[in-house]
Amino acid sequence: MTMDVTFLGTGSAYPSPHRGASALVLRTEGECWLFDCGEGTQTQLMKSQLRAGRITKVFISHLHGDHLFGLPGLLCTVSLNSNPDPQQRLGRVDIYGPRGLRHFLRVTLGLTGSQLLFPYAGKRALSPNTDVHELEPTSDQSPEEGQLSPEVTADGPLHPQEQPGRTISLDVSSECYLLFEDKRFVVQAFRLFHRIPSFGFCVQEHDRPGRLKTELLKELGLKPGPLYGRLKAGEAVTLESGRLVLPAEVLEDATPGRKVCILGDCSSVLGEGPLRLCHRADILVHEATLANEHREKAVEHGHSTPEMAAAVAQACRARRLVLHHFSQRYKPCGAQKEGGKDDVSELKRQAEDALQDSGVEVVLAEDFLTLNVPIRCDQSLPVR
Amino acid sequence: MTMDVTFLGTGSAYPSPHRGASALVLRTEGECWLFDCGEGTQTQLMKSQLRAGRITKVFISHLHGDHLFGLPGLLCTVSLNSNPDPQQRLGRVDIYGPRGLRHFLRVTLGLTGSQLLFPYAGKRALSPNTDVHELEPTSDQSPEEGQLSPEVTADGPLHPQEQPGRTISLDVSSECYLLFEDKRFVVQAFRLFHRIPSFGFCVQEHDRPGRLKTELLKELGLKPGPLYGRLKAGEAVTLESGRLVLPAEVLEDATPGRKVCILGDCSSVLGEGPLRLCHRADILVHEATLANEHREKAVEHGHSTPEMAAAVAQACRARRLVLHHFSQRYKPCGAQKEGGKDDVSELKRQAEDALQDSGVEVVLAEDFLTLNVPIRCDQSLPVR
Ligand SMILES: [Zn+2]
Ligand SMILES: [Zn+2]
Ligand SMILES: [Zn+2]
Ligand SMILES: [Zn+2]
Numbered sequence: 001m002t003m004d005v006t007f008l009g010t011g012s013a014y015p016s017p018h019r020g021a022s023a024l025v026l027r028t029e030g031e032c033w034l035f036d037c038g039e040g041t042q043t044q045l046m047k048s049q050l051r052a053g054r055i056t057k058v059f060i061s062h063l064h065g066d067h068l069f070g071l072p073g074l075l076c077t078v079s080l081n082s083n084p085d086p087q088q089r090l091g092r093v094d095i096y097g098p099r100g101l102r103h104f105l106r107v108t109l110g111l112t113g114s115q116l117l118f119p120y121a122g123k124r125a126l127s128p129n130t131d132v133h134e135l136e137p138t139s140d141q142s143p144e145e146g147q148l149s150p151e152v153t154a155d156g157p158l159h160p161q162e163q164p165g166r167t168i169s170l171d172v173s174s175e176c177y178l179l180f181e182d183k184r185f186v187v188q189a190f191r192l193f194h195r196i197p198s199f200g201f202c203v204q205e206h207d208r209p210g211r212l213k214t215e216l217l218k219e220l221g222l223k224p225g226p227l228y229g230r231l232k233a234g235e236a237v238t239l240e241s242g243r244l245v246l247p248a249e250v251l252e253d254a255t256p257g258r259k260v261c262i263l264g265d266c267s268s269v270l271g272e273g274p275l276r277l278c279h280r281a282d283i284l285v286h287e288a289t290l291a292n293e294h295r296e297k298a299v300e301h302g303h304s305t306p307e308m309a310a311a312v313a314q315a316c317r318a319r320r321l322v323l324h325h326f327s328q329r330y331k332p333c334g335a336q337k338e339g340g341k342d343d344v345s346e347l348k349r350q351a352e353d354a355l356q357d358s359g360v361e362v363v364l365a366e367d368f369l370t371l372n373v374p375i376r377c378d379q380s381l382p383v384r
Numbered sequence: 385m386t387m388d389v390t391f392l393g394t395g396s397a398y399p400s401p402h403r404g405a406s407a408l409v410l411r412t413e414g415e416c417w418l419f420d421c422g423e424g425t426q427t428q429l430m431k432s433q434l435r436a437g438r439i440t441k442v443f444i445s446h447l448h449g450d451h452l453f454g455l456p457g458l459l460c461t462v463s464l465n466s467n468p469d470p471q472q473r474l475g476r477v478d479i480y481g482p483r484g485l486r487h488f489l490r491v492t493l494g495l496t497g498s499q500l501l502f503p504y505a506g507k508r509a510l511s512p513n514t515d516v517h518e519l520e521p522t523s524d525q526s527p528e529e530g531q532l533s534p535e536v537t538a539d540g541p542l543h544p545q546e547q548p549g550r551t552i553s554l555d556v557s558s559e560c561y562l563l564f565e566d567k568r569f570v571v572q573a574f575r576l577f578h579r580i581p582s583f584g585f586c587v588q589e590h591d592r593p594g595r596l597k598t599e600l601l602k603e604l605g606l607k608p609g610p611l612y613g614r615l616k617a618g619e620a621v622t623l624e625s626g627r628l629v630l631p632a633e634v635l636e637d638a639t640p641g642r643k644v645c646i647l648g649d650c651s652s653v654l655g656e657g658p659l660r661l662c663h664r665a666d667i668l669v670h671e672a673t674l675a676n677e678h679r680e681k682a683v684e685h686g687h688s689t690p691e692m693a694a695a696v697a698q699a700c701r702a703r704r705l706v707l708h709h710f711s712q713r714y715k716p717c718g719a720q721k722e723g724g725k726d727d728v729s730e731l732k733r734q735a736e737d738a739l740q741d742s743g744v745e746v747v748l749a750e751d752f753l754t755l756n757v758p759i760r761c762d763q764s765l766p767v768r
Pocket of ligand 3: 396397406448450451649709
């Protein structure tokens with residue numbers, strides 16, 4: 001079961017010919033989840049190996065334009081290129097993001113007559129259902145002027161085919177937002193501090209039970225059948241002889257689920273809960289807008305330096321820290337003048353310096369870089 | 385006085401790696417006027433020789449996303465990169481477009497906290513003033529479902545620093561909208577038929593009076609001074625001898641002003657007034673989304689074929705017809721497979737066939753093509 005992350009845009013503030021605006025895709029079994037969608041993301045997708053039509057979920061970390069302005073166009077294009085046969089295409093796109101996102105989409109799609117996406121009555125079968133789930137921010141996530149007044153996001157009349165949507169509130173005890181849980185994943189969000197409310201996302205794959213030790217089962221006199229399934233599901237089973245067979249006896253070690261954490265723009269993470277949530281993340285994606293020597297300016301704008309990103313990775317004991325969201329002053333390695341200032345590889349060195357002996361690997365993201373997230377064999381879990 | 389037109393995006397429906405979404409720039413004396421602003425326009429601008437910071441006016445033909453989704457990001461980036469010294473930069477961007485545009489910008493800029501553009505009190509000096517002038521469409525410009533209900537565009541509370549804006553109504557006698565007139569230009573708009581209300585724009589340079597025949601003036605005993613200025617301004621002058629000197633006697637022929645007409649998406653032009661307005665245009669930019677053989681589909685979607693574009697050019701007696709807004713199926717000549725179908729040069733041939741012997745030159749636009757608009761020497765005007 002492969003799982004990988006592809007960066008579509010690694011620049012901050014705006015897209016440039018050197019770096020797209022923020023967007024990355026987490027892919028698993030052909031399904032694509034898009035994290036942020038700056039202007040030009042649909043074009044970056046076309047240039048990549050990924051297919052926009054495979055996007056089933058979109059996560060928007062915060063409402064700054066460099067993370068959002070590509071979303072209306074992307075949805076229109078997915079809709080336009082979707083198979084007219086409803087059997088042949090993904091029927092639904094779920095969108096998660098801060099309060100205000102629903103209003104943004106309603107107005108941008110509504111005023112532009114984007115009727116394929118939220119079609120008029122009678123055309124529903126032609127359109128994917130789009131449901132927008134909004135995260136309710138708290139007042140400590142940004143300076144006061146960065147908070148949206150309730151009037152600005154007040155629910156006006158829904159678009160005729162708009163789904164009513166859902167508001168997700170902070171779970172105070174875990175300091176997280178539960179977005180959804182299904183057979184394979186649980187996805188949560190958490191609060192970051194930025195100029196406007198910003199969020200991080202944690203995608204946690206469930207652990208997978210180990211394989212049955214079939215030789216041993218045969219020795220015990222158990223033949224393939226329903227009892228196998230019950231043991232695999234973690235249930236104890238009593239043989240005809242009266243012998244109790246515990247799952248731990250007959251199952252190989254479980255495979256630990258993978259964990260990918262993707263943080264939006266921030267100068268800090270709010271609370272300890274998110275650090276526990278991201279503990280031992282296989283990949284922690286964190287912004288590093290400016291180099292350490294510009295820390296004051298970075299913080300003033302709600303951003304981080306490599307050193308600050310490294311501190312978060314260390315607090316989580318992440319396995320790999322991936323830096324992105326670079327100021328457009330840092331050209332990609334290929335486009336960089338030899339020996340020039342504002343060398344992006346200096347950002348990597350600064351994070352590595354801060355992580356000496358911690359065992360955290362540092363990676364610099366670039367547009368179209370794909371990182372595989374391998375299943376971990378090094379650290380198998382005890383059977384439950 | 386040079387004047388040129390640069391195409392930044394010539395594709396329809398959405399931007400692709402082969403063709404950007406709709407946008408072109410009319411440049412005159414270092415000032416740039418942007419016509420339409422599809423997603424990715426700011427990146428196309430960066431790739432071109434043009435500078436986004438020179439944009440003083442934006443004209444949006446209609447609210448479809450492929451003509452509009454790049455505008456919020458472009459304004460943010462212009463604002464972000466503008467010189468903090470108000471003396472050093474352009475102080476104002478005027479935006480013209482259909483009803484609904486003001487609401488679109490208010491919501492997209494407001495929700496994304498784009499405070500540099502419409503800054504909070506006290507920061508006004510840092511920001512360009514942006515004024516949105518809306519064109520009031522008429523009900524015959526689109527099918528009923530393409531018309532915005534008044535509630536959708538109702539004026540909510542203005543953003544704290546938003547300019548109140550202006551609504552421009554159709555002048556019924558000329559069948560045009562007067563956008564503005566200044567020393568050099570008069571700019572008008574007119575109605576097109578499309579799926580949603582769409583407009584064309586006519587930029588008319590004023591005629592320039594000819595030079596003074598100084599030899600002749602000397603013979604008449606007139607020395608350089610204020611009387612020269614009055615003659616040049618078209619005023620008759622009486623000499624001490626009592627002799628009346630008419631401007632026509634002492635002025636070379638006037639230089640006719642140039643005319644550039646840029647039409648938004650359409651399957652037809654509404655009324656005769658626009659054809660009179662565009663008479664003898666130096667450049668007429670018209671969409672040609674699909675080839676002649678797809679006429680039915682083109683019209684169904686409110687679009688034109690080369691033959692339809694040619695008919696408009698012929699009705700106006702335009703000098704040059706420039707085709708753009710090609711379906712993404714038509715790859716640029718360079719990216720086109722030899723002998724493949726959907727050859728874009730076929731669109732040119734179809735327009736030329738329709739314009740045989742009419743003297744109208746046909747040009748295929750491509751991304752980054754620049755067309756010079758020369759001063760016409762072939763047909764000088766009689767002196768007024
Ligand atoms: Zn950002
Ligand atoms: Zn941000
Ligand atoms: Zn269009
Ligand atoms: Zn259109």
